[in-house]
Amino acid sequence: MTATSTKPSDNLNIVIVGHVDHGKSTLLGRLYADTGSLPDGKLEKVQAICRQQGKEFEYAFLFDAFLEEQEQGITIDTARTFFGWKGRQYIIIDAPGHKEFLKNMISGAARAEGALLLIDALEGVKEQSKKHGYLLSLLGVRQFAVVVNKMDLVGYRQDVFDGIEKEYREFLGQFKAVPQRIIPVSAKLGDNIANRSEKMPWYSGPTVLDALSVFRKEPGRSEQPLRLPVQDVYKFDARRIIAGRVTAGRLKVGDSLVFSPSNKRATIKSIEAFNIDPPPVEGHAGQSVGVTLDEQIFVERGEIASHQEQLPLVSTAFRANVFWLGRKPLERGRRYQLRVATKEVDCEVATIHRIIDTMDLAQQQGSSVVNKNQVAELTIRAKAPVAFDLSASFEATGRFVLVDEYDIAGGGIVTELVHDDQEFLREEARQRDFAWVKGEVGVEDRAQQYGHRAAIVLVTGGRHTGKSFLARTIEARLVADGRHAYLLDGENLRRGLDADLSEGERGQATEMARRYGEVARLLVDTGLIVVSTTNPFGMAYVEAAQAIRTLVHPVPVIAINMSKAPEEVPPNTDIVLSGPADFDAATRLILEELKRRGVLAQAIGAKPTFQYSI
């Protein structure tokens, strides 16, 4: 026990991947044995089980804990084991190589900071050798060494090793992956694992352990621009704490933060911590932190805090490389949950551009599904704007998973922002919000005074469905209940604000919607509940509703669609009223929705206790 008695000051997650039977568990067993990291009796216990079952002892059995794994001689799930070597503690993730268990391999590799990829010298480069190499790159594991195993079975021949090195480097080069080392070994006999082999004098590079020791810990994420995805907002006591993990960059007390996509701004008042004295004044990448702000702004889980100079991207769509692990194939048009950092939002696959064959990286086009264990290039469209980054620039905020029903069914990296039709309005809103001149009265002050939050109730639908009448009924009811509500009718804008527009310009729904949206934005800033219809926009009401939503974001928009006969409703509609409407019943439904969304407090007249936080 020399190795483990040194004091570890650092730890590193390493995954071992490669084709089935190329010797991953054996390598792991050997690493353990050669660093003296096995507990007393473990070796003897496994050897005894082997004798009992009448089979030859293998190092692999030390870690294949499940009965079934030992019987079948394959690893089913990822196992985590630990050993120490030269002042560093290694957490080794042994991932299964059998293609049936690809999701387990991916789960293992996604946690890794470095990788060892095994190739059998006798069998050469196989299907999973390539797939795993490609996936390591997709998963963001940039430092890895290739280990050519079972050199004893090819007589330790240099030409065999050179052939494999050439073939595999060419394959990796196609997606610009470069291994740090390629090492010839025999895990079974211990050649070039901890000790340099005498059988391969032609090799002068490092042993496996030497190669591991030059892997670095999280290279430089703290030097990047700040990214702090909001995980939760707590109000356990007098403090209102924004909690999250810094995924890139640094923050300190006094920094001005911008939250995307809401464009809210505030300054860090304090960094909170339990049992740390004096309290911290700064934080950096990797840390789970909690901050309080100088102003009570409404921010939610899923937003990304950054500094104003280097904001994340915001869109409803992006292009991505995705690997699919779901039991059911990924289908275009089907609804999935998208999770980017802490944001969770419904999405669908708008386009499947191509399926990538990881054997030869050939592209197969024109598929409408992605099957289990396939990799594909997709465009994903979310129901609401999402803040994210390109994975080439930021690791944690540039990747995502897709959830199908209850399970994570796929993962991917963002390769490109896809411009959506709201882009210009969103940029207008962003610039306007950053420069917004505020008075002394904050949003929260108005909410406390009025007994409700600001919101927009937007009634959409075709002609002659009773939209105006419903809007008037809602306004009257809200005011009768003591709320501050106002009916904003587009006709009133047309004759005043829009009087400068020509007849042709008035026919352009987008410009009309932009003007309407900016007026609505002013009114909600006064704390009002704005009730309105999309009448002025005619049949272009779907696009108009979307534009209004973008401009007033993040104020809640409660959308009601009215139609005489059942028809397709615009996206993000909250309440659908079809057929002849019972206006009183409809009004009650809408008031309930306002309560559910936290706009109205539950009891009329009661001062709301705003848990803006939770």
Added chain:
Amino acid sequence: MRHLRQLEDQSVYILREAYKHFDNLAMLWSMGKDSTVLLWLARKAFFGHVPFPLLHVDTSYKIPAMIEYRDRVAREWGLKLVVGQNKEALAAGMNHTLGRVNCCTALKTNGLKQLIEQKGYTGIILGVRADEEGTRAKERYFSPRDKHGDWDFRDQPPELWDQFKTTFPPGTHIRIHPLLDWTEINIWEYIKFENIPFIDLYLDKGDGTRYRSLGCAPCTTPIKSTAKSVDDIIDELRHTTVAERSGRAQDEGRGMELLRKDGYM
């Protein structure tokens, strides 16, 4: 102690994910070193608060000093403590002489399952560590259990980066394992670093023995050790090659795989 802070950051992230996604969440606390560190990490994550109840499945065979420690810490830290017990099995005379795996299944696994069913918990936070024994090495941070509380280790859901399984069908629940990446030494280093109060059964009080792992009195034996402080323990662990759970009788043979498949901690 940078590596301890890194472990802490990951565990805190997991605890906050659990709190965000599970309405009916509870943490298992056995008063041992691991679950006490876990409890401390909850106070880290929630800035001094523990916003969910702590469960103790009382087999009635625990070492008495553990119960005293439990009640004292719960009082001092203002914890909401929920104690469960499989009274039926105890009334029927269940004890370790009827078979250790049987006894653990009845009093711990089934005791926990009864508690989960009674209270309708959908998320249970546990302090298991990957380095303790083989089946725990295969665990996910968020690990689903079916309607019977069973673990299907053959078909575990993918876990990618910091995205965990937080949605699940009605009637099932999720076990959450924030300490998976910690080793036994890390636990003691952290106890020292944060000055966390722990039960003194882990120390030698003059007779040359101490407990390395705590469980029920009949099935847990002290080890030979003269470690009288946390520093002594850390030093001892750096030089030992004896498995941590060697004093835990239920681990013999394939005991843990059979127990854990059926929902043991």
